[in-house]
Amino acid sequence: xxxxxxxxxxxxxxxxxxxxxxxxxxxxxxxxxxxxxxxxxxxxxxxxxxxxxxxxxxxxxxxxxxxxxxxxxxxxxxxxxxxxxxx
Numbered sequence: 001x002x003x004x005x006x007x008x009x010x011x012x013x014x015x016x017x018x019x020x021x022x023x024x025x026x027x028x029x030x031x032x033x034x035x036x037x038x039x040x041x042x043x044x045x046x047x048x049x050x051x052x053x054x055x056x057x058x059x060x061x062x063x064x065x066x067x068x069x070x071x072x073x074x075x076x077x078x079x080x081x082x083x084x085x086x087x
Contacts, residue, residue, distance in 0.1 A: 022062040
């Protein structure tokens, strides 16, 4: 999976919101939320921004910090976010 960012100056805020170990990642610039595109579970699936989802669709917008590897992982399939392409 990889992260795509068009505006490298954009900053993100991590919000737990009572979700236990999971959190959402919201852009302070646009208010949009990071999510796994199309709920796909294959490696290499893009991470995109979208409006906040609820119910089962919200799982693709949940992430958690893996302290043992120092990575941010998706709740959808436990893959870590990788920013390939120099963004």
